Every structure is written in C-alpha cells, then in structure tokens.
Amino acid sequence: LIFNFQLTIVFVLTSIYSGNTQSLFDINTIRTVEINFFDADWDDQLDSLASLNAGTGSGTERILANVIIDGIPFDSCGVRYKGNSSLDTAKIKNPFNIDLNYTVAGQQYLGKNKIKLANNFSDPSMVREALMYEISNKYMDCPQGSFVKLYINSTYIGLYTHTESIDNEFLDEFYGSSENP
Numbered sequence: 001l002i003f004n005f006q007l008t009i010v011f012v013l014t015s016i017y018s019g020n021t022q023s024l025f026d027i028n029t030i031r032t033v034e035i036n037f038f039d040a041d042w043d044d045q046l047d048s049l050a051s052l053n054a055g056t057g058s059g060t061e062r063i064l065a066n067v068i069i070d071g072i073p074f075d076s077c078g079v080r081y082k083g084n085s086s087l088d089t090a091k092i093k094n095p096f097n098i099d100l101n102y103t104v105a106g107q108q109y110l111g112k113n114k115i116k117l118a119n120n121f122s123d124p125s126m127v128r129e130a131l132m133y134e135i136s137n138k139y140m141d142c143p144q145g146s147f148v149k150l151y152i153n154s155t156y157i158g159l160y161t162h163t164e165s166i167d168n169e170f171l172d173e174f175y176g177s178s179e180n181p
Helices: 002-016 042-052 128-136 168-175
Strands: 030-037 063-069 072-081 096-099 114-118 145-152 155-163
Touching: 030 096, 030 155, 042 063, 042 072, 114 145, 128 145, 128 155
Parallel strands: 030 145
Antiparallel strands: 030 063, 063 072, 072 096, 096 114, 114 155, 145 155
C-alpha cells in the first residue's frame, strides 16, 4: 500500500511538470536501469570496497557489470556504492554510482556517462530530492534529478532518485569552464 502511494505521488508530481523527453533527467519519465553483475558475489565485493573507503563507498575502485538503460545495453561498466549517510552494507537498497565508460571509452546515454542513484534514504515520499532540484532549477544553476526503477540481476530493487553530478561537464555547461575558481 505504501509503495503504491509513493508511486502515485511520483506520477502526480511528474504530470505537473513538462520537460524535454530527450533529457536523461526528464522529470516526466521514470527510467529503467538494469545492472547485471558479472560475479555472483557482487554485494560482498561492493561491501568490501565500501569498507576500504571508510564506509563512504566513494573510492575509485569499481566492479564490472553490464548495464541496460531503457533497453539500451552498455558493456563492462564500473559500479560502486555512492555516498556515506545512506550506505548500509546490511541492506540491498544502497545508493549506486555507475560509470558507463569505465572500460569502454565513449559510452554514454543521452549525453551522460555517469549515473548516480540515490536510495531515498529517510524520505518516505521518495520525491524530496527530485522535487527540490526541479524547483531550484527555475531560479539558479542546479543539478537535475529524476526517477529510476532499478533492477539488479533481474530482481527489482526499488525506486531511486537519479541525480546529476556536479562535475567538469556541469561546470562547463553552466559556467563556461571547469578550470576557474
């Protein structure tokens, strides 16, 4: 019942806004991401990498997986946990950072090569982050957010918020350079 209520909120929220359907962060589209890890012990491997990085999950080490986004396959992508506060190695619904061009240079989807999935930690509505980015973008340069249904090795994990990275691409787009202070 709670899950249906959350999806209803997401659908109502997305119907309020209009957006460019060619954007990876189209608030009107709930994308599907499928991660198919090469190794059966993927969860243990990611947990180990997170422990090596003091629980942050944000080291440079990744494990390989094939990723499918909205039916489009990407070979040999690098996957790691992301973040710190919502990472819990005892749970399956952890936040993920996917590098599409980790081993195959130039792989991207709708102009982006990084997929950052937040697990909606302590947000029962599951819309707080995407809604905040949607509103903030009306008034200032801000990352974008949208929604993703995540599957791992064919098992549905849940609804995630997909957020744009504040990286060199973001800085180049909004400020003309990533080299300036």
